[in-house]
Amino acid sequence: MPEKREVVVIVEPDAVQGAALAELLSSAGYAAKVAGSQAEGFRLVQEEAVDLFILRADLMDLQCCDALAEIKGAASTAHTQVLLLLSGGPTERARGLDLGADDVLTVPPDSAEFLARVRSLLRMRHAAEALERQAQIADQGREMAQTALQAVAVTEKMTRDAFSLERALKIGVSALFAIALAIAGIFFLFSRKAEKENTLAHMVIAQMQRGLVTQDQLMAETKKAREELAKSDPQIQKQDLQEKSEELKEKMASATGDTSELRKQLDETNSRLARVQSDSEAAETVIRVSAPSVCLLHVSVAFRDRNSGRLLRYGGITPAGEPLKDSDGNIVYSLEGRAPEVRQDFFGTGFVVGEGRILTNHHVAEPWWKNDEMGAVLKQGLEPAIAEMAAYFPDSGSGIPMEIQRISGEADLALLHGDLSGVKRPTLRLDSRPGAAISGQSLISLGYATGISAILARAGDDTVDQILKVSGGDPKLVMDELAKRKLIRPLVTQGHIGDVLTDKIVYDAQTTSGGSGGPLMNKDGRVIGVTFAVVRGFGGSNFGVPIRFAEPLLKR
Numbered sequence: 001m002p003e004k005r006e007v008v009v010i011v012e013p014d015a016v017q018g019a020a021l022a023e024l025l026s027s028a029g030y031a032a033k034v035a036g037s038q039a040e041g042f043r044l045v046q047e048e049a050v051d052l053f054i055l056r057a058d059l060m061d062l063q064c065c066d067a068l069a070e071i072k073g074a075a076s077t078a079h080t081q082v083l084l085l086l087s088g089g090p091t092e093r094a095r096g097l098d099l100g101a102d103d104v105l106t107v108p109p110d111s112a113e114f115l116a117r118v119r120s121l122l123r124m125r126h127a128a129e130a131l132e133r134q135a136q137i138a139d140q141g142r143e144m145a146q147t148a149l150q151a152v153a154v155t156e157k158m159t160r161d162a163f164s165l166e167r168a169l170k171i172g173v174s175a176l177f178a179i180a181l182a183i184a185g186i187f188f189l190f191s192r193k194a195e196k197e198n199t200l201a202h203m204v205i206a207q208m209q210r211g212l213v214t215q216d217q218l219m220a221e222t223k224k225a226r227e228e229l230a231k232s233d234p235q236i237q238k239q240d241l242q243e244k245s246e247e248l249k250e251k252m253a254s255a256t257g258d259t260s261e262l263r264k265q266l267d268e269t270n271s272r273l274a275r276v277q278s279d280s281e282a283a284e285t286v287i288r289v290s291a292p293s294v295c296l297l298h299v300s301v302a303f304r305d306r307n308s309g310r311l312l313r314y315g316g317i318t319p320a321g322e323p324l325k326d327s328d329g330n331i332v333y334s335l336e337g338r339a340p341e342v343r344q345d346f347f348g349t350g351f352v353v354g355e356g357r358i359l360t361n362h363h364v365a366e367p368w369w370k371n372d373e374m375g376a377v378l379k380q381g382l383e384p385a386i387a388e389m390a391a392y393f394p395d396s397g398s399g400i401p402m403e404i405q406r407i408s409g410e411a412d413l414a415l416l417h418g419d420l421s422g423v424k425r426p427t428l429r430l431d432s433r434p435g436a437a438i439s440g441q442s443l444i445s446l447g448y449a450t451g452i453s454a455i456l457a458r459a460g461d462d463t464v465d466q467i468l469k470v471s472g473g474d475p476k477l478v479m480d481e482l483a484k485r486k487l488i489r490p491l492v493t494q495g496h497i498g499d500v501l502t503d504k505i506v507y508d509a510q511t512t513s514g515g516s517g518g519p520l521m522n523k524d525g526r527v528i529g530v531t532f533a534v535v536r537g538f539g540g541s542n543f544g545v546p547i548r549f550a551e552p553l554l555k556r
Contacts, residue, residue: 005031006051006122011041012085013056017108021054028115042070045077052121056085056107057096068100079128081121085109116372241273286444286525287492293352293425294490294519295391296448296455297360297416298399298479299367301344302387310335312342312382343387345475349447349490349518349531350391350416352425358391358402358416359550360517361532365389365404365414391416392479393423394489399479411503411549412532428519431526432548437505441497445509445542446490447518447531452478459487490518505529505544520544 008030012018018034025032030052035041038055045053053071068084071077084101086092096104102124103117248266252259303312315332316324316339323331324339333342348364368374368384378384390399402418448455452475456464463485471477482488495509505520505528520529529544 005029007031007033007049008052008054008118009033009035009041009044009048009050010054011035011038011056012054017056021114024111024115025118028118030118045071045080050077050080051125052081052083052118054083054085054118071100079125081125083117083121241269245269245273286521286523287446289426289525290351290428290519290521291446291490291492292394293428294446295350295352295358295393296479296488296490297348297350297358297364297402297517298388298390298392298475299346299348299364299386300388300476301346301367301384302341303382304385305335306381306383308335313337314339314342341387347448347452348516351446351517351519351527352420352427353415353430353550353554354427356417356420357405357554358418358420359530359553360414360416361530361545362407362412362414363532364517365407365416388476389416390479391418391420392483392488393425395486396423396483396488397486398483406553408549408553410552411545413530413545413550413553415550415553428521429526430547430550431522431524431528432546432551436522436526437497437500437528437546439497439499442523443495443497443507443509443528444521444523445493445495445507445515445518445531446521447515449491449493449515452482455482455487455489459485463487491515500546503546503549504532505546507542507544509542 008025010018010021010025010032012021012034022032022034033044035044041053041055044050055068057068068082071080071082081102082100084096084104085107086096086104087107089106093104093106102121105114105117109117245266248262248269252262252266255262304310305312313334313336314323315334315337318324326332344367346364346367348360350358350360350364353359363369363371366386368378374384386404389402389404391402392399400418400420400423402416404414405417406415408414456467456478459467467478467481467485471481493509495507498506498508500506507520509520515531516533518531519527520531522528527547529546530550531542532545533543
């Protein structure tokens with residue numbers, strides 16, 4: 001049975017931007033619809049079950065403001081969340097909130113922040129609906145109790161006309177009254193317990209939109225990752241620069257006037273081409289030696305009730321292997337039974353720094369650390385816990401179980417431990433000298449950016465189809481299939497250091513989520529930092545923890 005996807009309607013006058021937002025939402029698992037006009041968007045909200053309404057708005061448009069007030073004021077659409085996309089600064093955003101919007105973003109929105117805001121708004125909607133359901137259950141319990149009391153009143157009135165049966169009837173009436181109250185109480189308590197469990201679970205699932213990936217979604221992410229990888233491929237970059245160089249030469253040969261501007265462009269292009277070729281050649285040895293020691297980390301997180309200590313589970317599994325759902329199409333969850341546990345899967349990068357030891361980020365080893373999206377889980381009485389952690393090395397046929405050995409109190413770093421004797425990978429050399437990282441210096445980044453998607457993106461379509469068919473899209477089974485086929489190997493990108501600060505290295509080598517925990521290496525093949533944050537998309541300015549912060553972990 002297919003998952004019931006949340007519906008998001010987008011009103012964006014720019015067709016290209018609207019399509020881009022819709023594709024982004026679809027890749028995250030939402031049912032996105034683009035409306036060509038405000039009128040069409042408002043009509044969809046009124047006629048369909050819309051969970052989130054995204055409106056590119058002009059606050060000077062009175063019609064827009066009136067429609068926004070109508071959406072938030074109508075009972076049928078009161079729970080529909082509204083996200084405004086505005087031009088301007090704090091003043092415009094504040095006005096948008098005052099007009100009734102649930103959240104406001106300045107255009108153009110950052111992809112990561114945009115999806116985070118969408119998830120946050122939908123969590124708010126689920127929480128409001130859950131409270132409303134709880135209130136309805138409480139009302140039903142009170143109605144049952146009132147019905148029982150009314151029945152007692154009617155029965156007592158009847159007994160006044162039957163004096164000879166008064167004693168027996170009073171006993172019967174008292175028993176009826178007690179039974180009715182007991183039934184109402186049991187119903188109310190059971191409903192509250194079931195509602196509490198499902199509310200807790202729904203809050204978890206709201207955090208797990210990126211973790212619950214269907215085969216279709218994984219295929220879409222793979223296609224997107226393939227396009228992004230092509231942009232970062234040095235060979236493709238070199239080819240593009242060569243073609244541009246030839247094109248400029250032809251223009252200069254056919255030009256009749258001043259060619260100084262064309263000459264300048266040609267010199268710049270040839271300079272970039274020479275640098276790409278030089279960096280590529282210098283990196284080959286470093287990559288060949290270091291890549292085998294860089295692993296993909298798969299961390300599976302389960303959720304435990306803080307009070308009872310019981311794990312959150314699915315309410316049941318159908319004969320087809322799908323989670324059991326209620327009449328509204330929502331998955332049923334429980335803190336009891338023996339059905340499979342609810343889990344969230346995370347991916348990151350690590351590298352060998354000693355015998356049986358792997359260095360990575362704190363937020364990779366404990367994915368809930370400083371994770372705002374999982375904050376609601378803690379507030380709802382659930383505690384995350386590592387269910388499984390495994391390291392997958394290039395050309396290794398299976399994952400290696402790992403556990404946390406130590407966590408840094410100074411930086412986003414963690415040291416893992418496991419039995420690596422079976423893979424025998426060399427320890428990467430570290431360089432914490434002040435002069436090891438210098439602004440403008442070339443840099444190599446190794447890691448598993450975009451996790452499973454990037455690995456699948458480098459495999460052929462037939463192989464991807466086979467893996468998804470065998471695994472059903474289950475992350476652990478996908479990892480096992482990738483390991484068996486020896487397809488796991490890190491993505492290598494090159495760039496330059498932009499700045500070296502006290503607590504971070506700023507660089508431009510492309511990476512994204514999943515690349516966290518990967519080594520940053522200088523031209524001498526020594527690790528100078530560990531990737532820990534990505535500012536925007538697949539590339540942009542990224543941050544690394546200087547490797548000197550790892551020394552206290554390694555000396556213990």
